[in-house]
Amino acid sequence: MNTYTLSQRSLSNLNGVHQDLVQVVHQALALSEYDFVVIEGLRSLARQKELMKEGKSKTLNSRHLTGHAVDIVPLVNGAIPWQDWSAFESVSKAMKKAAYQLNVSINWGGDWISFRDGPHYELCREVYP
């Protein structure tokens, strides 16, 4: 256990996100080796279209549009270690463990093969359509 708490920014980015996923995020932070920040949750269609235009997303069917997804990044000495995959993987272990404990089915974008998305977590479509 650690003493990390979600920042105001993280909490406001959880607004409109499915409550089961919010619970997982809270529990994961307690289990996590690294502090982390929720950089995005619920997303507007306009923003999704922007991200596609910028090549940062591949779909208009994003789980962010319905509040079924969050983007989470580790914080190491106050910075986001974009080059350090192991820190993202560490956060994913905390998220998966928390999801397991709470019996919530999630997918991590880092496990995707075609477009590996380290910050991305979403509720399984099979369980949460």
Ligand SMILES: [Zn+2]
């Ligand atoms: Zn995402």
